[in-house]
Amino acid sequence: MADEEPVDTMPEIREAVKPKCAADWKDYQGCVYRIQSRGDGTCEPQYMEWLKCIDKHSAKQILKVLK
Numbered sequence: 001m002a003d004e005e006p007v008d009t010m011p012e013i014r015e016a017v018k019p020k021c022a023a024d025w026k027d028y029q030g031c032v033y034r035i036q037s038r039g040d041g042t043c044e045p046q047y048m049e050w051l052k053c054i055d056k057h058s059a060k061q062i063l064k065v066l067k
Contacts, residue, residue, distance in 0.1 A: 021053035
């Protein structure tokens, strides 16, 4: 077992919880559309909220794999 390469399951887990954060993603996409229409601004707060949601819902599953 020591010769096996570790497998990073985090991307798979994060992908699986994305549907739980659909509202935050929709807010972010709406911001992106508004920014593209106006030509200035940032959507960083909305993007960070979406990432925070992803992290919140994936943390327990990621920690189970690490134990």
